[in-house]
Amino acid sequence: MTDKLTKEEVLHVARLARIKVSEDEIEKYQVELKQILNEVEKINDIKGYDDDMLIAPWSDETKARKDEEKEMLDAKEVLKNVPRNSGNYIEVPVVIGE
Numbered sequence: 001m002t003d004k005l006t007k008e009e010v011l012h013v014a015r016l017a018r019i020k021v022s023e024d025e026i027e028k029y030q031v032e033l034k035q036i037l038n039e040v041e042k043i044n045d046i047k048g049y050d051d052d053m054l055i056a057p058w059s060d061e062t063k064a065r066k067d068e069e070k071e072m073l074d075a076k077e078v079l080k081n082v083p084r085n086s087g088n089y090i091e092v093p094v095v096i097g098e
Helices: 007-017 023-045 075-079
Strands: none
Touching: 007 023
């Protein structure tokens, strides 16, 4: 196992990332990227690993409430609670520039 990537492999990664790299950076990344790949490769060395061992911050017991049809809100009542309105429309700040 070598301790650095080839120049072509580094250039390939740079193309995928759409970044320009200098010759000095190529030499630096040959070693650094290989070190990262070696660390990731350690995952394959874990014995007894399977999908049942995956841990997630949620369970599969998700329960959604049922939709309930209720009386519609009155537009005038709703507009009392908004900071700015224009007629029957609620004004909100622009999020996307032109």
